[in-house]
Amino acid sequence: MGNMYSLRPTALDELDYRIRQVKIDACLVLRNRRLVYRHYRKPEFEREPHKVNSVTKSVLSLLIGIALKRGELPSLGALLSDFVDGVPPDKRAITLEHLLSMSPGMEWKEAGAWGSLPPPGEHEADWIRFVLDAKMTDPPGKKMIYNSGCSHLLSAVLQKATGMTASAYAGRHLFAPLGIDDWDWPSDRQGISIGGFGLKLRPADLLKIGQLLLAGGCWQGTSSFQGSGSRRPPFPACPPRAGTVCTGIIGGSTPTAPSKRPVRASCSRKASRDNF
Template sequence: MDLDILRAAIAPYSLNSCLVSRQDRLVFEHYREPDRALAPAKINSCTKSVLSMLLCIAIDRGLLPAPGDAPVSMFFPQLARDPDTRKREMTLLHLLTMTSGIRWQEFGGLNSFPRMTRTPDWVSHVLAQPLSEPPGRKMTYNSGVSQLLSAILSQATGMTVAAFAERSLFGPLGIEAYDWETDPQGFHTGGFGLRLRPADLLKLGQLQLRRGSWEGHRLYSSALAEVAVAPVVRASPPYDGAYAWHWWCGSYEPGDSPRQARDER
C-alpha cells in the first residue's frame, strides 16, 4: 500500500479523520487537527449500521424474533387499527431494508426527515404516514423507519438503546467516549445522531469484518453478521447500489474507480 498516494488523494478534502487498518493493524492515521483523535465526532447515517449491529445482538439473544417473521404491529398495536390494512403486512425486515412502503422523501419534495424532527412524537408521526406501495416492493431511503427500529429495540430490551449498547457492544469493544441524541420521547436516534471517536468507529467496522467476534468473544452470530450485509434490494434513485439490513452494499474490483464500479453494477 502506497501511503503517499493516499495522502495526496485526501489532501483536497477537509476530512475530520481518516484511518486505515490492514490485517488488523492500523497502517494510516490522519486528523484535520490533532485533538480530533480523542473527540467524538458525528457519524451521521453510519448510526444506522451501528443500530443494525445492536439489532443483530438482540436477535441472537432471543430478545427479538427473526425479522421476516415479526410484524411491526407486534410493537405498535395501533397499526392493526389503521385504515390501510397493508400496514399490517409490514415486518421488521421491511424496516431494516427500508422497504416499508411508507411514503417518504428524506429531503426535498416532501422533506420528510426535517418534518419528522419538528414533530413532538417522531415514532407516531412515522407510523401515521401513508403507504405509497405495499411493503417489500421498493427500497426508499427513510430515517423514519430507523427511529421505529430504535423504539422497537428499546421496547424489546427494556432499556434505552444507549444502555443496551454499553452492555452488549460498546463495553466489549472498550468504547467509552460517545454521545447519542434522543427524540422527544427519549428514544435514541436510530438514523443519525451518534458521535464516536474515529478509532472507535474503526473498531465497529472491524467487528463486522470479523463476523461479530471480538478478541475471542462472540457478540453476535456469524450467520447474522453475514446476512446483515448481504444485498437484499436495489437502491432507488438518486441512491446507488444495493441495501441490506441498514448497510449499504457495493463492490469494487482492483483498479476500479468508484465511478467505474457504479457503472458496472
C-alpha cells in the same frame, strides 16, 4: 485478511494527498491487522466523538441482531404492531425485516428532498407518529426506498423489547465488549434514541465496528457476536463490492469506492445532514 492482494507503494501517499484537499477530520486505514495510515486534521479529533449520521443505522441494525440472538426479539418476521402502539391498519403487515430493508411501502422523502431546510419530521413532537402517518404507496417488501423513519421505528421496537434505549443497549452489549467508552446518542422527545442519525463515535471506535463486521462477528479471538447479524447485517441490498470495505464517512453519506485491496478504512468528516 491475508496477503493475496498487494498495496501499491504510492497508494497511501495518494490517499493522503486527496484527504488533505477536503475537510476530512480523521481517517484511519487498517491492513492485515496493522494500522498503516492515520490522519487527524486537528490533534483533538483523535479523542473527539464525531457525528456518524447514517452509520447510526448500521449500528442499530447490529443491535437488532444482538437482540435476536439474545432472544429479546422473536424473529425478523415479527410485526411492527407487536411493539409499537397505534400502528394504522394499512401498516399492520410491516415486519422488522421490512424496516431493516427499508421496504415498508411508505411514501418518504429524505433530508435532501427539502433542500437546505430541516425536514418536517424534525419539528414534530412525536416522531413515531409522524412516520406512521406516512402514506402507503406499495405493499411491504415490494420496493426499497431510503427511509430514516424505518430506523427510528426500529429504535422504538428495540426499546420496547428490551426496556433499554438503543444507546443504553449498545453500551452494554456492543460498545463495552469492544472497549468503546465514549459516545453520544441523542433521543427524541419521547426518550427514544434517534434511529437514523445522531450517534457520535471516536474514529478509532468506528474502526473497531468495521473490524467486527469484516471478521464476521469475531472479536479478539472470541465469537460472542457471531449469529447476531454481524456476518450478514440486514441492511438494504446493494451491489457487492470487491475487497475493501470502508466502515463509514462520519458526518456524511458517501459510497464506498470499489477496490481489490483488503484494506479497512474509517474516515471522519463534517458534512451534510442525512436524516428526516
